[in-house]
């Protein structure tokens with residue numbers, strides 16, 4: 353049995369280990385175009401490697417995987433997030449679970465994960481061939497019985513030429529996980545301000561995400577924005593990254609609730625200046641900005657603003673509006689939305705329907721997630737499932 357794995361990334365390396373464990377006699381060649389295997393894993397999670405998530409607080413898989421949730425549900429039956437935790441712990445990696453439900457190695461060092469995987473590959477006799485860029489998958493079939501395609505996200509349409517002659521459906525790639533540019537918006541003067549629980553949405557759409565929001569010197573970022581960029585990745589690409597962003601600074605509170613909060617502050621502090629007494633979750637600089645944006649003078653007192661001023665404040669707090677014009681990458685921590693369409697593959701085995709012996713794993717497929725360890729989890733699970741499928745065959 354001869355197996356070629358294209359790409360020494362998270363999915364390819366994990367797959368090669370699980371393959372050799374099941375089929376020690378097989379020749380497993382990992383073909384890597386770069387000079388270093390697992391180069392991307394080495395920089396994941398800011399060099400700390402957020403390798404999975406407890407999935408607590410995730411109400412449906414589609415919330416974590418805007419593309420590919422049904423496939424992920426299937427592969428988790430073979431290798432779940434709990435299996436990932438157990439796999440790495442059994443290999444001697446101590447893991448820590450953060451309050452935000454993300455798992456990291458206790459060493460806080462992605463190189464521990466890289467070294468472990470490379471060591472296991474060496475011990476098991478996986479051949480890692482660096483500097484080996486595959487240009488055509490078809491050509492590998494004479495030499496190998498099975499080919500595992502794991503080259504990661506291919507952000508440019510040209511990257512898909514390796515599939516030439518295979519007649520695969522490709523979903524055009526667009527970026528996901530980016531921050532929003534708000535050129536000209538005075539809110540950028542508040543850069544560094546964080547609101548722990550905000551809701552960001554796009555006007556006129558159903559796209560909506562909740563979580564911490566960070567104001568930056570170019571616009572807005574933080575988990576709420578990154579999540580929203582993931583949910584709306586294709587919509588935003590189609591609109592040329594022009595959209596109207598709505599922010600609810602009170603974590604999804606409704607109008608009645610917001611009004612009650614403001615009324616309570618007003619009743620308690622009628623002669624105090626509005627800018628000096630604010631709803632708890634809103635930082636003071638942001639509050640001053642929102643008060644001004646609501647056309648309330650900085651020296652106005654709570655008793656003076658009247659019902660109209662109150663209405664404007666409620667509206668700004670719940671539907672603060674910004675014009676998005678462009679996107680920026682978040683610390684280069686982006687993934688590709690789109691790729692090889694899931695219609696090409698058998699969900700049970702990850703084998704290509706039209707080409708037996710051809711398997712797919714990782715971000716090359718039209719599967720991607722929000723931040724939080726979900727993307728690596730998808731790579732481990734798919735790599736594992738492909739190894740299982742090949743060995744069962």
Ligand SMILES: Cc1cc2nc3c(=O)[nH]c(=O)nc-3n(C[C@H](O)[C@H](O)[C@H](O)COP(=O)(O)OP(=O)(O)OC[C@H]3O[C@@H](n4cnc5c(N)ncnc54)[C@H](O)[C@@H]3O)c2cc1C
Nearest residue numbers: 359361362363385396397402486503504714715725727728
């Ligand atoms: C900076 C950054 C930080 C991230 N942090 C996290 C995180 O903390 N947690 C998380 O879950 N996700 C994170 N992600 C996303 C995650 O890293 C990817 O989703 C994951 O690595 C995908 O795994 P993969 O095996 O499909 O592809 P990759 O890990 O990208 O590996 C693909 C490999 O294939 C090689 N290759 C490509 N084309 C060819 C070819 N034609 N021939 C031969 N080799 C080829 C590439 O050089 C690469 O080594 C991060 C992404 C980035 C960019």
